[in-house]
Protein backbone atom coordinates (compact mmCIF):
# COMPACT_ATOMS: atom_id res chain seq x y z
CA UNK A 1 0.00 0.00 0.00
CA UNK A 2 1.34 3.40 -0.99
CA UNK A 3 1.43 6.16 1.60
CA UNK A 4 -0.74 9.18 0.90
CA UNK A 5 0.43 12.74 0.31
CA UNK A 6 -1.74 15.85 0.23
CA UNK A 7 -0.77 19.41 -0.58
CA UNK A 8 -2.31 22.57 -1.94
CA UNK A 9 -1.79 26.09 -3.22
CA UNK A 10 -3.97 29.18 -2.86
CA UNK A 11 -5.29 30.81 -6.03
CA UNK A 12 -4.47 34.22 -4.59
CA UNK A 13 -1.72 35.62 -6.81
CA UNK A 14 0.77 34.79 -9.54
CA UNK A 15 2.70 31.61 -8.83
CA UNK A 16 6.47 32.03 -8.82
CA UNK A 17 9.48 29.76 -8.97
CA UNK A 18 9.46 29.59 -5.14
CA UNK A 19 6.09 27.82 -5.28
CA UNK A 20 7.38 25.56 -8.02
CA UNK A 21 10.72 24.64 -6.41
CA UNK A 22 9.44 24.58 -2.82
CA UNK A 23 6.29 22.59 -3.53
CA UNK A 24 5.12 21.54 -7.01
CA UNK A 25 8.43 20.14 -8.27
CA UNK A 26 8.59 17.85 -5.22
CA UNK A 27 5.02 16.70 -5.80
CA UNK A 28 5.93 15.71 -9.34
CA UNK A 29 8.86 13.69 -8.01
CA UNK A 30 6.70 12.03 -5.33
CA UNK A 31 3.59 11.20 -7.34
CA UNK A 32 4.89 7.80 -8.48
CA UNK A 33 5.73 6.53 -5.03
CA UNK A 34 2.75 8.02 -3.14
CA UNK A 35 -0.98 8.11 -3.57
CA UNK A 36 -1.24 11.81 -4.29
CA UNK A 37 -3.92 14.43 -3.78
CA UNK A 38 -3.32 18.02 -4.87
CA UNK A 39 -5.78 20.75 -4.07
CA UNK A 40 -6.44 24.31 -5.18
CA UNK A 41 -7.47 25.93 -1.95
CA UNK A 42 -10.04 28.57 -2.85
CA UNK A 43 -11.56 28.59 0.65
CA UNK A 44 -8.16 29.68 1.92
CA UNK A 45 -7.83 32.33 -0.78
CA UNK A 46 -10.98 34.16 0.38
CA UNK A 47 -9.50 34.78 3.84
CA UNK A 48 -8.21 37.95 2.21
CA UNK A 49 -10.18 40.08 -0.27
CA UNK A 50 -10.35 38.59 -3.78
CA UNK A 51 -11.83 39.86 -7.00
CA UNK A 52 -14.41 37.16 -7.97
CA UNK A 53 -13.55 37.04 -11.68
CA UNK A 54 -9.86 37.01 -10.91
CA UNK A 55 -10.32 34.20 -8.36
CA UNK A 56 -12.15 32.03 -10.92
CA UNK A 57 -9.44 32.68 -13.49
CA UNK A 58 -6.60 31.94 -11.06
CA UNK A 59 -8.20 28.70 -9.88
CA UNK A 60 -8.09 27.29 -13.42
CA UNK A 61 -4.64 28.81 -13.95
CA UNK A 62 -3.25 26.91 -10.96
CA UNK A 63 -4.72 23.63 -12.19
CA UNK A 64 -3.03 24.26 -15.55
CA UNK A 65 0.24 25.03 -13.76
CA UNK A 66 0.01 21.72 -11.90
CA UNK A 67 -0.46 19.85 -15.18
CA UNK A 68 2.18 21.81 -17.12
CA UNK A 69 4.64 21.12 -14.26
CA UNK A 70 4.13 17.40 -14.69
CA UNK A 71 1.37 16.43 -12.27
CA UNK A 72 -0.36 13.62 -14.12
CA UNK A 73 -4.12 13.61 -13.51
CA UNK A 74 -4.16 9.88 -14.24
CA UNK A 75 -1.84 9.25 -11.30
CA UNK A 76 -2.80 12.06 -8.94
CA UNK A 77 -6.16 13.48 -7.91
CA UNK A 78 -6.39 17.21 -8.52
CA UNK A 79 -9.40 19.16 -7.29
CA UNK A 80 -10.82 22.45 -6.03
CA UNK A 81 -11.26 22.64 -2.26
CA UNK A 82 -14.77 24.18 -2.35
CA UNK A 83 -15.99 21.30 -4.56
CA UNK A 84 -15.75 18.97 -1.56
CA UNK A 85 -17.89 20.56 1.15
CA UNK A 86 -16.53 18.24 3.84
CA UNK A 87 -13.50 20.56 4.10
CA UNK A 88 -15.73 23.28 5.59
CA UNK A 89 -17.61 20.82 7.76
CA UNK A 90 -14.43 19.32 9.15
CA UNK A 91 -13.06 22.79 9.86
CA UNK A 92 -16.04 23.57 12.07
CA UNK A 93 -15.56 20.39 14.08
CA UNK A 94 -11.82 20.98 14.48
CA UNK A 95 -12.57 24.57 15.52
CA UNK A 96 -14.16 23.16 18.64
CA UNK A 97 -10.80 21.59 19.55
CA UNK A 98 -8.43 24.33 18.45
CA UNK A 99 -7.56 26.95 21.04
CA UNK A 100 -7.14 30.67 20.49
CA UNK A 101 -3.62 30.29 21.90
CA UNK A 102 -2.77 27.70 19.20
CA UNK A 103 -3.72 30.19 16.52
CA UNK A 104 -2.17 33.30 18.08
CA UNK A 105 1.17 31.50 17.82
CA UNK A 106 1.02 31.25 14.04
CA UNK A 107 3.69 33.46 12.50
CA UNK A 108 1.88 33.70 9.18
CA UNK A 109 -1.19 35.13 10.92
CA UNK A 110 1.00 37.64 12.75
CA UNK A 111 2.56 38.69 9.43
CA UNK A 112 -0.66 38.85 7.47
CA UNK A 113 -2.60 40.58 10.24
CA UNK A 114 -0.05 43.39 10.35
CA UNK A 115 -1.72 45.09 7.41
CA UNK A 116 -5.11 45.63 9.08
CA UNK A 117 -4.06 45.06 12.69
CA UNK A 118 -5.17 41.91 14.58
CA UNK A 119 -8.42 43.48 15.83
CA UNK A 120 -9.53 44.31 12.30
CA UNK A 121 -8.30 41.14 10.59
CA UNK A 122 -10.88 38.63 9.42
CA UNK A 123 -11.86 35.66 11.56
CA UNK A 124 -11.20 33.51 8.48
CA UNK A 125 -7.60 34.68 8.35
CA UNK A 126 -7.17 33.76 12.02
CA UNK A 127 -8.80 30.37 11.51
CA UNK A 128 -6.93 29.61 8.29
CA UNK A 129 -4.62 26.97 9.86
CA UNK A 130 -7.63 24.98 11.13
CA UNK A 131 -9.01 24.81 7.58
CA UNK A 132 -5.59 23.59 6.49
CA UNK A 133 -5.64 20.92 9.23
CA UNK A 134 -9.08 19.83 7.96
CA UNK A 135 -7.69 19.50 4.41
CA UNK A 136 -4.92 17.25 5.62
CA UNK A 137 -6.78 15.16 8.21
CA UNK A 138 -9.81 14.44 6.00
CA UNK A 139 -7.73 12.15 3.80
CA UNK A 140 -5.65 10.25 6.37
CA UNK A 141 -2.65 12.06 4.89
CA UNK A 142 0.71 10.72 6.00
CA UNK A 143 3.06 13.17 4.32
CA UNK A 144 2.54 16.85 3.41
CA UNK A 145 5.17 18.18 0.96
CA UNK A 146 5.45 21.96 1.37
CA UNK A 147 7.83 24.89 1.68
CA UNK A 148 9.13 25.86 5.10
CA UNK A 149 6.51 28.55 5.75
CA UNK A 150 3.81 25.87 6.07
CA UNK A 151 5.58 23.67 8.60
CA UNK A 152 4.09 25.45 11.61
CA UNK A 153 0.60 24.93 10.18
CA UNK A 154 1.28 21.22 9.78
CA UNK A 155 2.42 21.16 13.41
CA UNK A 156 -1.05 22.42 14.31
CA UNK A 157 -2.67 19.68 12.20
CA UNK A 158 -0.59 17.17 14.19
CA UNK A 159 -1.68 18.72 17.48
CA UNK A 160 -5.36 18.67 16.51
CA UNK A 161 -5.14 15.07 15.27
CA UNK A 162 -3.59 13.96 18.56
CA UNK A 163 -6.05 16.00 20.63
CA UNK A 164 -9.01 14.47 18.80
CA UNK A 165 -7.61 10.94 19.01
CA UNK A 166 -7.01 11.32 22.73
CA UNK A 167 -10.51 12.59 23.40
CA UNK A 168 -12.54 10.40 21.06
CA UNK A 169 -10.32 7.42 20.21
CA UNK A 170 -7.96 6.73 17.29
CA UNK A 171 -9.50 8.49 14.27
CA UNK A 172 -6.90 10.62 12.52
CA UNK A 173 -3.50 9.80 11.08
CA UNK A 174 -0.89 12.20 12.50
CA UNK A 175 0.69 13.73 9.37
CA UNK A 176 4.29 14.70 8.76
CA UNK A 177 5.67 17.66 6.87
CA UNK A 178 8.18 17.02 4.11
CA UNK A 179 10.51 19.81 3.01
CA UNK A 180 13.56 19.86 0.76
CA UNK A 181 16.36 21.71 2.48
CA UNK A 182 17.77 23.67 -0.47
CA UNK A 183 14.43 24.79 -1.89
CA UNK A 184 12.16 25.02 1.16
CA UNK A 185 12.71 28.78 1.35
CA UNK A 186 13.54 30.50 -1.93
CA UNK A 187 14.32 34.11 -1.14
CA UNK A 188 13.42 37.33 -2.98
CA UNK A 189 15.75 38.28 -5.83
CA UNK A 190 15.89 41.88 -4.63
CA UNK A 191 16.25 41.08 -0.93
CA UNK A 192 17.66 37.80 0.38
CA UNK A 193 16.23 38.42 3.85
CA UNK A 194 12.63 38.08 2.60
CA UNK A 195 11.14 34.93 1.11
CA UNK A 196 9.99 35.05 -2.49
CA UNK A 197 6.30 35.87 -2.24
CA UNK A 198 3.17 36.25 -4.37
CA UNK A 199 2.37 39.47 -2.58
CA UNK A 200 5.81 41.11 -2.88
CA UNK A 201 5.71 44.87 -3.34
CA UNK A 202 8.22 44.80 -6.21
CA UNK A 203 7.85 42.46 -9.17
CA UNK A 204 11.65 42.27 -9.25
CA UNK A 205 11.41 40.18 -6.11
CA UNK A 206 10.08 37.08 -7.85
CA UNK A 207 10.18 35.19 -11.15
CA UNK A 208 6.60 34.38 -12.12
CA UNK A 209 6.00 31.03 -13.77
CA UNK A 210 3.98 32.87 -16.40
CA UNK A 211 6.33 35.85 -16.76
CA UNK A 212 7.37 36.89 -20.23
CA UNK A 213 10.84 35.60 -21.23
CA UNK A 214 12.28 39.10 -21.68
CA UNK A 215 11.03 40.10 -18.24
CA UNK A 216 12.67 37.05 -16.67
CA UNK A 217 15.99 37.97 -18.30
CA UNK A 218 15.65 41.48 -16.90
CA UNK A 219 14.75 40.23 -13.42
CA UNK A 220 17.80 37.95 -13.27
CA UNK A 221 20.01 40.78 -14.50
CA UNK A 222 18.73 43.03 -11.73
CA UNK A 223 18.96 40.37 -9.00
CA UNK A 224 21.17 41.18 -6.01
CA UNK A 225 24.36 39.06 -5.99
CA UNK A 226 27.36 39.21 -3.65
CA UNK A 227 29.71 41.73 -2.18
CA UNK A 228 32.78 40.58 -4.12
CA UNK A 229 33.11 39.13 -7.59
CA UNK A 230 33.59 35.45 -6.87
CA UNK A 231 30.76 32.90 -7.21
CA UNK A 232 30.73 31.20 -3.82
CA UNK A 233 28.20 29.23 -1.79
CA UNK A 234 28.22 30.59 1.71
CA UNK A 235 25.92 31.91 4.44
CA UNK A 236 27.92 35.14 4.30
CA UNK A 237 26.59 35.69 0.78
CA UNK A 238 22.86 34.95 1.16
CA UNK A 239 21.77 36.51 -2.15
CA UNK A 240 24.31 34.49 -4.12
CA UNK A 241 23.53 31.36 -2.14
CA UNK A 242 19.86 31.76 -3.04
CA UNK A 243 20.67 32.13 -6.75
CA UNK A 244 22.91 29.05 -6.62
CA UNK A 245 20.09 27.09 -4.96
CA UNK A 246 17.77 28.14 -7.79
CA UNK A 247 20.42 27.24 -10.38
CA UNK A 248 20.95 23.88 -8.70
CA UNK A 249 17.24 23.00 -8.48
CA UNK A 250 16.60 23.80 -12.14
CA UNK A 251 19.76 22.19 -13.51
CA UNK A 252 20.11 19.16 -11.24
CA UNK A 253 23.75 20.17 -10.62
CA UNK A 254 25.00 20.40 -7.04
CA UNK A 255 26.03 23.75 -5.54
CA UNK A 256 29.70 22.71 -5.52
CA UNK A 257 29.55 21.73 -9.21
CA UNK A 258 28.11 25.14 -10.01
CA UNK A 259 30.77 26.97 -7.97
CA UNK A 260 33.46 24.97 -9.79
CA UNK A 261 31.91 25.72 -13.18
CA UNK A 262 32.10 29.47 -12.50
CA UNK A 263 35.49 29.51 -10.80
CA UNK A 264 37.48 32.47 -12.08
CA UNK A 265 34.43 33.85 -13.89
CA UNK A 266 32.30 36.75 -12.71
CA UNK A 267 28.69 37.28 -11.70
CA UNK A 268 27.70 38.19 -15.27
CA UNK A 269 28.69 34.75 -16.59
CA UNK A 270 26.94 33.09 -13.68
CA UNK A 271 23.76 35.05 -14.32
CA UNK A 272 23.87 34.11 -17.98
CA UNK A 273 24.05 30.44 -16.98
CA UNK A 274 21.26 30.93 -14.47
CA UNK A 275 19.05 32.58 -17.07
CA UNK A 276 19.62 29.63 -19.38
CA UNK A 277 18.65 26.96 -16.86
CA UNK A 278 15.58 28.91 -15.75
CA UNK A 279 14.42 29.44 -19.34
CA UNK A 280 15.17 25.82 -20.28
CA UNK A 281 12.40 25.00 -17.84
CA UNK A 282 10.10 28.00 -18.31
CA UNK A 283 9.80 28.03 -22.11
CA UNK A 284 8.54 24.44 -22.59
CA UNK A 285 6.51 24.79 -19.37
CA UNK A 286 4.67 27.82 -20.74
CA UNK A 287 4.10 26.03 -24.04
CA UNK A 288 2.43 23.15 -22.21
CA UNK A 289 0.45 25.62 -20.08
CA UNK A 290 -0.87 27.43 -23.15
CA UNK A 291 -1.97 24.17 -24.76
CA UNK A 292 -4.38 23.24 -21.96
CA UNK A 293 -7.94 24.48 -22.46
CA UNK A 294 -10.35 25.59 -19.74
CA UNK A 295 -12.69 22.71 -20.69
CA UNK A 296 -9.93 20.14 -20.28
CA UNK A 297 -8.97 21.46 -16.90
CA UNK A 298 -12.56 21.72 -15.65
CA UNK A 299 -13.03 18.11 -16.58
CA UNK A 300 -9.89 17.05 -14.73
CA UNK A 301 -10.95 18.99 -11.63
CA UNK A 302 -14.40 17.43 -11.69
CA UNK A 303 -12.92 13.93 -11.95
CA UNK A 304 -10.50 14.77 -9.15
CA UNK A 305 -13.32 15.88 -6.84
CA UNK A 306 -15.26 12.70 -7.64
CA UNK A 307 -12.22 10.62 -6.79
CA UNK A 308 -11.56 12.20 -3.38
CA UNK A 309 -15.14 12.91 -2.24
CA UNK A 310 -15.83 9.32 -1.06
CA UNK A 311 -12.71 9.47 1.14
CA UNK A 312 -13.82 12.77 2.68
CA UNK A 313 -17.39 11.51 3.17
CA UNK A 314 -16.19 8.38 4.92
CA UNK A 315 -13.91 10.33 7.26
CA UNK A 316 -16.51 12.91 8.21
CA UNK A 317 -19.00 10.12 8.97
CA UNK A 318 -16.47 8.48 11.24
CA UNK A 319 -15.80 11.79 12.99
CA UNK A 320 -19.50 12.57 13.44
CA UNK A 321 -20.06 9.14 14.89
CA UNK A 322 -17.17 9.62 17.31
CA UNK A 323 -18.36 12.99 18.60
CA UNK A 324 -21.90 11.81 19.17
CA UNK A 325 -23.90 13.20 16.26
CA UNK A 326 -27.03 11.27 15.28
CA UNK A 327 -26.34 9.80 11.84
Ligand code: TYM
Pocket residue numbers: 006007008009010011018019020021022023041044131132135136144145146147148149150153183184185186187195196197
Ligand atom coordinates in the same frame (compact mmCIF):
# COMPACT_ATOMS: atom_id res chain seq x y z
P1 TYM B 1 0.77 28.97 -0.56
O1 TYM B 1 -0.30 29.06 -1.59
O2 TYM B 1 1.17 30.23 0.12
O3 TYM B 1 2.09 28.35 -1.17
C1 TYM B 1 2.06 27.15 -1.90
C2 TYM B 1 3.30 26.34 -1.64
O4 TYM B 1 4.48 27.04 -2.04
C3 TYM B 1 5.42 27.07 -0.97
N1 TYM B 1 6.18 28.33 -1.05
C4 TYM B 1 7.52 28.40 -1.08
N2 TYM B 1 8.46 27.44 -1.07
C5 TYM B 1 9.75 27.85 -1.12
N3 TYM B 1 10.12 29.14 -1.20
C6 TYM B 1 9.21 30.14 -1.21
N4 TYM B 1 9.57 31.42 -1.29
C7 TYM B 1 7.82 29.78 -1.15
N5 TYM B 1 6.67 30.49 -1.16
C8 TYM B 1 5.69 29.58 -1.09
C9 TYM B 1 4.56 27.00 0.28
O5 TYM B 1 5.30 26.56 1.40
C10 TYM B 1 3.50 26.01 -0.15
O6 TYM B 1 3.96 24.68 -0.01
N6 TYM B 1 -1.72 27.22 3.40
C11 TYM B 1 -1.05 26.83 2.18
C12 TYM B 1 -1.92 26.05 1.23
C13 TYM B 1 -2.61 24.88 1.83
C14 TYM B 1 -2.02 23.61 2.09
C15 TYM B 1 -3.08 22.82 2.63
C16 TYM B 1 -0.75 23.09 1.95
C17 TYM B 1 -3.91 24.82 2.18
N7 TYM B 1 -4.20 23.57 2.67
C18 TYM B 1 -2.86 21.51 3.03
C19 TYM B 1 -0.54 21.78 2.35
C20 TYM B 1 -1.59 20.99 2.88
C21 TYM B 1 -0.57 28.08 1.46
O7 TYM B 1 -1.09 29.13 1.65
O8 TYM B 1 0.40 27.88 0.54
